[in-house]
Amino acid sequence: MENKPTSITLQNFTTESGVFYAALNLSFQVFGLELHTAPIVLVNHALTGNSQVVGSTGWWNDLIGANKTIDTTKYTILAFNVPGNGFDDAIIENYLDFTTRDIARIFIEGINFLEIKKTYAVIGGSVGGGIAWEMVALEPKITQHLIPIATDWKSTDWLIANCFLQEQILNNSSKPIEDARTHAMLCYRTPESFASKFQRTTNEELAIFNVESWLLHHGEKLQKRFQISSYKMMNQLLKTIDITRNRDSFEEITSKIEADIHIIGINSDLFFTANENIATYEELKKYKNNVTYQEIVSIHGHDAFLIEYKQLHNLLQDIF
Numbered sequence: 001m002e003n004k005p006t007s008i009t010l011q012n013f014t015t016e017s018g019v020f021y022a023a024l025n026l027s028f029q030v031f032g033l034e035l036h037t038a039p040i041v042l043v044n045h046a047l048t049g050n051s052q053v054v055g056s057t058g059w060w061n062d063l064i065g066a067n068k069t070i071d072t073t074k075y076t077i078l079a080f081n082v083p084g085n086g087f088d089d090a091i092i093e094n095y096l097d098f099t100t101r102d103i104a105r106i107f108i109e110g111i112n113f114l115e116i117k118k119t120y121a122v123i124g125g126s127v128g129g130g131i132a133w134e135m136v137a138l139e140p141k142i143t144q145h146l147i148p149i150a151t152d153w154k155s156t157d158w159l160i161a162n163c164f165l166q167e168q169i170l171n172n173s174s175k176p177i178e179d180a181r182t183h184a185m186l187c188y189r190t191p192e193s194f195a196s197k198f199q200r201t202t203n204e205e206l207a208i209f210n211v212e213s214w215l216l217h218h219g220e221k222l223q224k225r226f227q228i229s230s231y232k233m234m235n236q237l238l239k240t241i242d243i244t245r246n247r248d249s250f251e252e253i254t255s256k257i258e259a260d261i262h263i264i265g266i267n268s269d270l271f272f273t274a275n276e277n278i279a280t281y282e283e284l285k286k287y288k289n290n291v292t293y294q295e296i297v298s299i300h301g302h303d304a305f306l307i308e309y310k311q312l313h314n315l316l317q318d319i320f
């Protein structure tokens with residue numbers, strides 16, 4: 001399962017904001033069956049992830065692998081790196097040039113480069129799911145199944161506000177990655193999750209609450225493996241998800257999407273709330289008959305898409 005990202009160069013790319021890039025590096029990894037020998041599942045990574053979806057440092061090993069929910073003995077798994085995520089040599093001069101839609105266009109160019117006519121599924125959690133929404137809005141025939149998890153077709157004001165605070169921390173703090181991560185972890189979980197996990201216990205060695213040492217641990221851990229430029233880039237993408245920006249109405253855009261849309265929400269997600277996911281589903285089902293909404297029930301909030309694998313398996317098994 002171990003392999004390294006392969007890089008391709010995209011030429012003459014103009015971002016939605018009008019900035020011209022003569023060359024853009026796009027890298028990807030393939031797992032499971034060889035490309036063009038099996039149905040292809042495109043997996044879009046989230047904020048701090050990358051194309052290493054499986055393997056020794058794989059972030060979705062619990063879901064994807066031989067004889068797992070997404071079975072690598074049946075499918076080809078393809079994953080691109082968002083340019084600027086720090087996992088390859090791609091350098092983004094200014095993260096503010098990019099929107100989620102730009103990344104969707106870049107991934108579509110990657111798919112065209114690899115001569116893939118149609119994928120079996122495009123799946124992603126959080127910002128990865130937002131990229132998936134933008135991809136089908138741009139190319140309505142690109143996939144047979146769209147599986148957006150813990151995400152939506154748009155960032156909300158509440159999410160944008162938290163991304164704004166993340167950016168303030170990343171720009172102004174003396175320990176930007178640690179401090180931004182600490183704030184982010186609060187958004188990724190819930191009060192109930194913390195209460196059940198820590199029960200107001202203390203870390204005797206550090207003489208602080210366990211919830212505090214846990215936050216410090218996650219801050220330090222991310223600082224060791226992530227770059228500030230990548231964090232700013234991914235944060236920018238999280239807040240710019242919106243398939244309708246400067247476009248037709250939501251109905252006009254989504255009515256063209258050919259994929260079966262399997263929306264998976266999380267009942268306790270503070271970032272992309274279940275109510276917003278349900279509203280998206282209710283709207284879509286007025287004119288589409290191939291849309292479903294299913295929910296992960298968890299106290300763990302947004303992070304449940306990286307924790308509740310048994311439920312994910314049950315929700316996804318009929319598709320795969």
Ligand SMILES: CC(=O)SCCNC(=O)CCNC(=O)[C@H](O)C(C)(C)COP(=O)(O)OP(=O)(O)OC[C@H]1O[C@@H](n2cnc3c(N)ncnc32)[C@H](O)[C@@H]1OP(=O)(O)O
Pocket residue numbers: 046047048125126127128188203210211212213214215217221238303306307
């Ligand atoms: C916006 C988006 O795009 S979302 C994508 C961004 N989301 C993320 O990046 C996910 C962030 N969350 C995580 O990383 C989580 O750890 C998850 C979801 C991967 C796993 O969650 P859990 O299974 O609950 O594990 P938990 O959060 O407790 O982490 C375990 C680690 O914390 C450490 N830990 C647990 N309790 C404590 C404590 N009281 N003090 C210090 N460290 C602690 C463990 O030793 C372990 O360390 P290790 O990972 O270095 O081995």
